[in-house]
Amino acid sequence: MYVLVLILVLLFFEPGFGLKRTSSCLPVCSGEDCITVNQKRVDFQSAEEACRSRNGELLTLQSETHQRIFDDLSKKLSGSFWIGLRLPAGSCSDLSAPLRGYEWTSGNRTFTPSHVRWTDNLKLCFPCCVSLSNNQEWKESLCSDKTNGFLCRTKQQHACQEKERIFKKTDGCKSGPCEHQCSSVKEGYKCSCFSGYKPDREDPRRCRLFCGQETCPAVCESRDQCSCPDGFVLGEQTCEDIDECDMDQCEHSCLNSFGGFMCFCLDGFVLVDHVKCVPAAAAEGFFITTPAVEFVKNGTLRRSAGTEWVFLWIWVVVAVTLVLSVFLIRFQVVKRQKRREQTQQAAAAPVDNVEF
Known part of the structure; x- marks a missing residue:
């Protein structure tokens, strides 16, 4: 029985069964300037609105830093991603003009990058x-078309973060609703985090460790108790980014960022379950129950709360399988025991004398 349990556990929890869930928004930064890569199929106008909701703008290439990040991203991305460039209403493109007559949605509308x-x-x-x-x-493309995603420009402190949320409450900050800092406003209150932290995506009232570069000092409560942000591994009182792309997490192409990564697929394939690429023709109705897992502070794996139902279902299957196995084994044992008893009784029975 114990062997059976071990086999079932290994089948369901073998290495690689769960992978860290990648976000639909990934920041790639240099200093305070960032470009966020957003994987969401939307039209141009929706992409503009999504960038503004995260305290940014659809990408315009008007600074050396953004151009440098953009040039590096261009070599790694697969698919099509909106940038902040469109043709003025009622115009035709002009093949002889700078930018073919297109204009940037913000900044110097006629600025022309070098490449x-x-x-x-x-x-x-x-x-x-x-x-x-x-x-x-x-x-x-038609502005109404939907691409694989869009690129936003923003500052590091706002990268992939929604605008400050106002929580409605009559007594404001009196009950201490925020983990770090609280500011009372007319409608209620707003929460903010100390330096080195950022609002938690699941609960903006709480804060989580944040590192916007390859290496950061660890947060230590004592000499032997130190913590790192998710996606970082603890060294000697320092936190180092885990390069998930070197770990072959993605099937086709991969982009690593500080504390995270994002997968991309080649033409003709669709990204499923964040890390898998399946043929586009076969993607319709595709469903995978692979649970999401996150990297925690010490670099080990942790199951995310959103996938508890998957593991519950797995354990139900394991339990049912075990119960059925017990009944089958017991049935076979009882059957063999009865057969053995019948054989022994037949051998022990007296033989009548026969006269010739």
């Missing part, structure tokens, strides 16, 4: 917007 390479060479006269496509090329 621009277009996928097509056609004059277009309908509402068009631009996305970064494969092979570092810029692609013109």
Whole structure:
């Protein structure tokens, strides 16, 4: 029985069965400036609104830092991602003009980066917007089309974070609702975090450790009790980023960032369950119950709270299997025991004398 239990446990919990859940928003930063990669199929206008909701703007390339990050990202991304460039209403593209007549959605509308390479060479006269496509090329598409995602520019402290949330409560901060800092406002209260922390995505009133670079000092309560943000491993009182891309977490291509990573698929494939690539034709109705797992402070794996139902279902299956196995084994044992008793009784029975 114990062997059976061990086999079942190994089947369900073998290494790699659960992987760290990647976020749909991944920040790639240099100093205080960041570009966030957002994997969400939306049209151009929805992408603009999503960037603003995270205290940013759809990406415009008007600073050396953003251009440097963008050039590096261009080599690693697969798919099409909206950037903040569109054709003015009622205009046609002009192949001889800088940026083909397109304008940036913010900043200097006519600023031209040093390297621009277009996928097509056609004059277009309908509402068009631009996305970064494969092979570092810029692609013109209908603004109503849905791409694989979009790129935002923002500051590190706002990267992938929604705007400050106002919690409605009549007594404001009197009950101490925030883990770190609380500010009373007319409608209720707002929470903020100390330096080195950021609001928790699941509960903005709480704070979690944050490191916006490759190595950060660990937060130590004592010499032997130190903590690191998720996605970092503890060294000698320092926290070092885990490069999940070196661990072959993604099937096709991978982008690592401080504290996280994001997977991408080649043309003709669709990303499923954050890390798997399946043929686009087979993706419809595709469902995977692989549980999400996060890296915790010491670099080990931790099951995320959102997948408890998966493990509950697994244990139900294990329990039912064990019960059935017990009944089957007991049935076989009883059956053999009865057969053995019948054989022994037949051998022990007296033989009548026969006269010839």
